Structure formats: C-alpha cells, structure tokens
Amino acid sequence: MFTQNLDFKTTDLDTFPFPFRSDNYRYSNDLRKLEDVNLVTITPEYEMQVRAKRRLLDEQPEVRYQSFPHTMEMQWEFLEMVFEMAIQKYPQHFELHKDGDEWTFKNNILDEQQTFTFGDASTLPYEPYDFAGRHFHQDFVLMVHRDDNYYLEVGQVSYAALFSAHWNTGMSFNEIHGPVPFVSRNGDDLVDRIRRFLLGINPGEPWTRINWNLMADRWDVNYETMDVWEPQRKLVTAENAGKLVRLRVEEQKFYRMPRSNAILFVLNTQFLPLEDLKLRQEWFDLTYSVLQDIPEPMAEYKGIAPFLPQSVEFLRREDEKLKAQGGA
Amino acid sequence: MYNSPVLFDASPALTTQLVPNAYFKKAAIITDQAQHSAVSALIEKLYDTPHDVHVFKDAEQARAFIVAQKMGTHFYVVANWDEATTIFTTAVEEGVSEAEIQVQLRDDVKKYIYCMKCFTSSEILKEAVNVQCACGAHLEVGPFYSKVRQGYISYPFIPEA
Structure with missing residues (x-):
C-alpha cells in the first residue's frame, strides 16, 4: 500500500538551496554553471531520505521507475559515473573495488555491499540505473538527445511535483513541459529557449538551476495519486499552514553524459516548513513577498492555488507578530 | 520506435478533405x-x-x-x-x-484515455469530460496525449457524494 509520511525537513539550513533572490518571482532561464560538479551530497537526512525513496520505489515500482530496454548501455554509464563520484567525494562512506569487470560497491552508511559484473544486469537485484540511484537521495531522469530534442528514456522519480515517470516516459522535453505556462518577463517561450540551451551543454561542464513549489503535507504529488492529495490540499488553514505547508525546493543539475550524449537531470529536493522560515529573517521576508505576488496561472500550474491564500495569511500573521516583537 | 507518430484524434495527418500535394511526384x-x-x-x-x-x-x-x-x-x-x-x-x-x-x-474518429490507476487505455466519447474506468476509478479527461501510453492523460478524482 502506498504511504506518504512527511516526517522529513532540512535541518542544516546552510545546505538548503533557498530559491528567491528578489521579492517577486517569474519564470526565467536562470541556469548557471555548476561549481561543484560532483552530484553526490550527504546531508544529515541522507539515510532517512534514501530509505524513504526506496520504500516508495518498492511500493509503486511502475509509477516511480521507467526505462526502455535499449537504454542498458546508458544505464551502466550512469552507474559508473555516480559510483566514481561517490568514492571520490566521500571515501569514508563509499568504496568501489574493481577486478576487471567484477566490481564490488560498498555503502558504509547503510552497511551494504554488492558484487556484480559490470555490463551484466543479471548480476544486480535491479536494473543498473535503478540500483545505483537507490544509493542516493536525488531523483534521476535521463533524457536522450535525438532530433534536436531530448526524450525521457529512463526515470527514477520519488519526489514528484505534478510529474510521473510512468506517464512522462518517452516524451520529448517540449511534451513534458506542455502543461507549463512558461512565459518569461519578456514573453518568450522559455521551454524552447531552455531546450536550445541544453543542446549546448558539454560533457564535464554541468549546469544548475533552482525550482520551487509549496507542498501541503506531502512528500510528493503525482498524477496517479491525485484523488488522494487533491482533497488534502483543502485541509490547510492559516492556523496549520506553518506546519503542514512546506517550501519545496528542487535543485536541478544537468550533466551531458560523455558516451551516450544524453542529458542527466539530477533533482535534489529539500523541504522547509513555513514556520521554519523564521530561522532566517531574510528568507521569511522574501518568501512572504513572493507568495503574495504569484500570478494565478502560475499558482494553478504549480498546484498551490487551493492553499496559497492560507499560506500567505499564516505568513502575514507571523509577520505581524515579528513586527510587534521588534517594536516592543 | 516509441516516439514514432501514431494516429489519434488530433493527428496532423487527419483531414476532412484530401488535397493533392504538389511537392510530390x-x-x-x-x-x-x-x-x-x-x-x-x-x-x-x-x-x-x-x-x-x-x-x-x-x-x-x-x-x-x-x-x-x-x-x-x-x-x-x-x-x-x-x-x-x-x-x-x-x-x-x-x-x-x-x-x-x-x-x-469514412467513420468517426476514436478517442482514448489512459487510466492513471490501472494503466490501461480505453475508448471514450470525444466530448467526454469525466469518465469511469472499468477498474472503477473516476477520471477527468486531460488535454495531453502520450504516444507511448496511446491515450490522453486522466486525472483521478473522488466524486462528491
């Protein structure tokens, strides 16, 4: 039975990718070069997140993991890349021993060890991409470059925001973003601009951007469970929004895979309850300002329209309290 | 190939009147x-x-x-x-x-919906807004089509009593 238990939030605020830089927000091509090219990060919540991710993958395997049979070579390329990054950055947590094609990967945090034959998927308990992805808390989406576009051919997604690996498999970058009211401040078609930008990404030079959303008492929202989470959004009030509503931030990283020429999307999703925004006054002020100014089409697309007013009201009340304390 | 064109109700190939294409011999x-x-x-x-x-x-x-x-x-x-x-x-x-x-x-176009609960595709009326799948799920018909799933997206909902 599929379960959602949102008992996770970011505790190390220094690693939280706070999304807002100004007091209003519109879609923009805010891609920038990634400074730390190593995608592996171990946060205080690593073990909890990985275990929750695995539980979701086991409960809804068809929803959360999809691949085409012809992607196996790309999957091994992914496995090799992330395992090499893991041992390079965290040799105390991960080990990789190679004896020809006989490899042994150790995850010392989870106390796990797996020996397998590189290139032989039958020696792993899951497909190579699925197996490797289960050792890291991010979502991984592999978009294959074809006909000047990218097509989703492998996806492992456990933190969906109106997304489904099952539904979106095989779709082009433009098809996936079909529902997005993507217009920049200049009225440009941002989806196509970003697609064209991604065409120019080189191996070894990954890029990054930050996406954000609000989540009402949920780990994720996908199409398959819409009948469950859609009514829940209406339970949010100004009184409980501080605990139930979380600022969901998705740190997206884009890697050109050197052998397959595909683009790997790495999505690091972190949550901060609205009540925790007070821990950083600047974050509180920016979030309060941005949420007051969200255009309706954007609120609808992001799925936050049913509980946005209550969230803003919660922040307004908190703002009043803070000002009263400051003036006292 | 999974992303090859398929014939569906909004296919560009569909026409109500065939027109000779002068660019072809x-x-x-x-x-x-x-x-x-x-x-x-x-x-x-x-x-x-x-x-x-x-x-x-x-x-x-x-x-x-x-x-x-x-x-x-x-x-x-x-x-x-x-x-x-x-x-x-x-x-x-x-x-x-x-x-x-x-x-x-020569006859009517057929339209298909993909059930996000039981992952099957089934025929629906072209003007249908909400349908009930054979699996029992109530579905709102969405506007996006998947060539892989061969149907329009469906949004599951619980009908009001």
Whole structure:
C-alpha cells in the first residue's frame, strides 16, 4: 500500500538551496554553471531520505521507475559515473573495488555491499540505473538527445511535483513541459529557449538551476495519486499552514553524459516548513513577498492555488507578530 | 520506435478533405472502399499526377504496396478508423513520415484515455469530460496525449457524494 509520511525537513539550513533572490518571482532561464560538479551530497537526512525513496520505489515500482530496454548501455554509464563520484567525494562512506569487470560497491552508511559484473544486469537485484540511484537521495531522469530534442528514456522519480515517470516516459522535453505556462518577463517561450540551451551543454561542464513549489503535507504529488492529495490540499488553514505547508525546493543539475550524449537531470529536493522560515529573517521576508505576488496561472500550474491564500495569511500573521516583537 | 507518430484524434495527418500535394511526384491511394467518393474526387484533382490505388485487405498486403512506392510519393488514406490506424502504423513502420500521409476517415474518429490507476487505455466519447474506468476509478479527461501510453492523460478524482 502506498504511504506518504512527511516526517522529513532540512535541518542544516546552510545546505538548503533557498530559491528567491528578489521579492517577486517569474519564470526565467536562470541556469548557471555548476561549481561543484560532483552530484553526490550527504546531508544529515541522507539515510532517512534514501530509505524513504526506496520504500516508495518498492511500493509503486511502475509509477516511480521507467526505462526502455535499449537504454542498458546508458544505464551502466550512469552507474559508473555516480559510483566514481561517490568514492571520490566521500571515501569514508563509499568504496568501489574493481577486478576487471567484477566490481564490488560498498555503502558504509547503510552497511551494504554488492558484487556484480559490470555490463551484466543479471548480476544486480535491479536494473543498473535503478540500483545505483537507490544509493542516493536525488531523483534521476535521463533524457536522450535525438532530433534536436531530448526524450525521457529512463526515470527514477520519488519526489514528484505534478510529474510521473510512468506517464512522462518517452516524451520529448517540449511534451513534458506542455502543461507549463512558461512565459518569461519578456514573453518568450522559455521551454524552447531552455531546450536550445541544453543542446549546448558539454560533457564535464554541468549546469544548475533552482525550482520551487509549496507542498501541503506531502512528500510528493503525482498524477496517479491525485484523488488522494487533491482533497488534502483543502485541509490547510492559516492556523496549520506553518506546519503542514512546506517550501519545496528542487535543485536541478544537468550533466551531458560523455558516451551516450544524453542529458542527466539530477533533482535534489529539500523541504522547509513555513514556520521554519523564521530561522532566517531574510528568507521569511522574501518568501512572504513572493507568495503574495504569484500570478494565478502560475499558482494553478504549480498546484498551490487551493492553499496559497492560507499560506500567505499564516505568513502575514507571523509577520505581524515579528513586527510587534521588534517594536516592543 | 516509441516516439514514432501514431494516429489519434488530433493527428496532423487527419483531414476532412484530401488535397493533392504538389511537392510530390506520385500519389499512392490506400482505401478500404475503392468506390468511395473521396477517392474519385481526389483522383480527379490529381490531373496528370501518376497514381496507384490499393484496396486494403490486410496489413501485409498494404505493407507490400507501401514498400513498393518510390521516394517522392505522397500517401492518401480513405478508410474506417480501425483500418486507417493499421495503414498509418504500417506506413510509419516502413519509414513514411507524418508529413507524407493524409487520412480521411469514412467513420468517426476514436478517442482514448489512459487510466492513471490501472494503466490501461480505453475508448471514450470525444466530448467526454469525466469518465469511469472499468477498474472503477473516476477520471477527468486531460488535454495531453502520450504516444507511448496511446491515450490522453486522466486525472483521478473522488466524486462528491
């Protein structure tokens, strides 16, 4: 039975990718070069997140993991890349021993060890991409470059925001973003601009951007469970929004895979309850300002329209309290 | 290939009237009813453009006819939905692009929804807004189509009592 238990939030605020830089927000091509090219990060919540991710993958395997049979070579390329990054950055947590094609990967945090034959998927308990992805808390989406576009051919997604690996498999970058009211401040078609930008990404030079959303008492929202989470959004009030509503931030990283020429999307999703925004006054002020100014089409697309007013009201009340304390 | 064109209710290939394409040197007409007025109207409009007519019997005969055509041939299909779908799919499998095919239906277009609960595709009325899947799920019909899932997205909901 599929379960959602949102008992996770970011505790190390220094690693939280706070999304807002100004007091209003519109879609923009805010891609920038990634400074730390190593995608592996171990946060205080690593073990909890990985275990929750695995539980979701086991409960809804068809929803959360999809691949085409012809992607196996790309999957091994992914496995090799992330395992090499893991041992390079965290040799105390991960080990990789190679004896020809006989490899042994150790995850010392989870106390796990797996020996397998590189290139032989039958020696792993899951497909190579699925197996490797289960050792890291991010979502991984592999978009294959074809006909000047990218097509989703492998996806492992456990933190969906109106997304489904099952539904979106095989779709082009433009098809996936079909529902997005993507217009920049200049009225440009941002989806196509970003697609064209991604065409120019080189191996070894990954890029990054930050996406954000609000989540009402949920780990994720996908199409398959819409009948469950859609009514829940209406339970949010100004009184409980501080605990139930979380600022969901998705740190997206884009890697050109050197052998397959595909683009790997790495999505690091972190949550901060609205009540925790007070821990950083600047974050509180920016979030309060941005949420007051969200255009309706954007609120609808992001799925936050049913509980946005209550969230803003919660922040307004908190703002009043803070000002009263400051003036006292 | 999973992202090859498929015939669905909003396919660019669908037309209510076949129109000769002047950029092609030959016309290949495939129909499940040779005497249909749409076929004779098209032939009349083709003037001196060479054309062949194939009367559809099964996919393999249609495939042989399609494969025999040379580069520069435009395909025109006049058929019922099920036959048209078979012909279209066969043509795509043999390398014909969507820009090289026009399809005029003799019956109504069919529309399919993909159930996000039981992961099956089923036919629905074209104007349907909400439907109930055979699995029992209540579904709102969405606007996005998947070539892989061969249906429109559905949004599950719990109907008000």
